[in-house]
Amino acid sequence: SKIRESILEALSSSDNSYFSGQELADQAGCSRTAIWKHIEDLRSSGFMIESRRKKGYRLLGKTDELNENNLLVGLKTETLGRSVLFLESVESTQKIAHRLAQETAPEGTLVIAEEQVSGRGRMARSWHSPKGTGIWMSLLLRPSLPPQKAPQFTLIAAVAIVEAIKDKCDLDVDIKWPNDLLINGKKVTGILTELQADSEQIHSLIIGMGINVNQSAEDFSDDIREIATSLHIESDKTFSRAGIVQEILSNLEKYYAVYIKEGFEPIKEIWEKYAVTIGRQITARTLNKEIKGFASGITNEGVLKLIDETGETHLIYSADIE
Ligand code: BTX
Structure with missing residues (x-):
């Protein structure tokens, strides 16, 4: 909302100084009670805001920082994401994951970045990946399977992401075959599965996932504003990206194991429940x-x-x- 944005703008405009409830209220054009309510909401969505009597409010930080530590603390998986490469700005996490795959990076290696300057979609399309707002990551798997099976991993990832968003954000997501996730008909996530393989066997499989998390509508460029959405736009909340990443990795690990043991059928049943x-x-x-x-x-x-x-x-x- 406008009030939230006004509060955040004020609080982040200077390091370490306090803003009184009245100052924030004047700036946002609302009552002090409204400010207080919005501060509570901001706290529950992960902003650490200190309040001191006679001084006012101060922003201590945002829990939504992404770094290797945040990603590893609380991670429940055995292999996925255990080896993580976090980068500030990259061309594309896919590109880096491809390079690591040719080296000796283990299965489950995750490459994740704050920003991609040439994020890519399918067929040389681009994927808008602005700084600090979304989840731009590529996961390396090394299943012993023939290359024809690779597209199934897009569907496995879709199910894992839908369920993570449901759990963490309480939002219902629809799957549009093969690789889009939609909320209210707008695209919130794209998945890009690529592989290195010979004709018999996959050497490495790289699942690229792009998830719009904390963007506002203004953060999208004109050409996609009408078709794109974010978890924030759909819920008016701000989410911890690390928490969502961890949930996705847990789900993926679970479904990957099911897939290896029982094949695609059990996954297909779940996938169909979410498919529009x-x-x-x-x-x-x-x-x-x-x-x-x-x-x-x-x-x-x-x-x-x-x-x-x-x-x-x-x-x-x-x-x-x-
Ligand atoms: P796609 O080809 O199905 O979709 C690409 C299309 O989606 C674009 O042409 C544009 O219309 C629209 N679009 C672009 N950016 C966004 C966005 N942020 N939100 C909603 N719609 C958008 C989808 O390809 C697969 C995308 C995978 C992205 C991940 S991010 C991590 C990894 N690294 C990388 O370079 N790609 C993957």
Whole structure:
């Protein structure tokens, strides 16, 4: 809200000085009681704000800092994220993860950055990754599987992220096949699974996850403002990114183990619960054609099944869906 922003702007405008409730109220154009209420809300969303009698309020810090420590303290996984590389600013975490994969980085290595200056999506599209507001990370896995299985990992990651957002932010997220997560029809997350493989076997699999967390609408560039959203925009709360990352890694570790043991089917069932693409009339745009039809489900491999008006079933491996 405007009041929150005004308070935060004032409190962060100078290091170490106090602002009285009255000063904050004047600046925000509201009552002192409203200020007090908003300060409480800010605290519950992770801002450490000190209040002293006769002095006022002072911002001590934000728990939403991302660093290796914050990511490791409280991490519940055995392997995923145990080796973490945190960077301030990178071109793309995917690029770095690819390089580490060629070296001897262990399974579960996580590359995460405050900012990406050329974050990427599928098919050479770009992914807007402004500083300090979102989760921009790439996870390295080394499953012994043939390369055709790689797309399933996008769906596994989708389920892990949806459930993490549900738990940590109490928000319902829909999956749009294959790699978008939406809230109220707008994109909150994109997933990009890439691999290094030969024709028989995956050497490394890199799952890139971009999650809009604390952005306000103004933080999005004009070209995506209409289609993008953030967890903050949808809930009016500010979230600890480290907490969300940890939850995603726990979920991913759990589902990865299920997948290795029992295959894709159990994951598919959960995925379908969250998918909006299924059971609808859609248009799938692939690289070389456009097919309209009814999305009847996904196969046990994670491939989309589309029935066109003649009743013919098409298997869609990769496409943009409308
Ligand atoms: P995609 O190709 O499905 O989506 C890319 C499209 O999404 C863009 O063309 C644009 O319209 C829109 N878009 C761009 N940035 C955002 C944003 N922040 N929020 C919502 N919509 C946006 C999706 O590709 C896969 C994205 C993966 C991003 C992660 S971040 C960590 C890792 N590093 C990296 O370079 N990519 C991955």
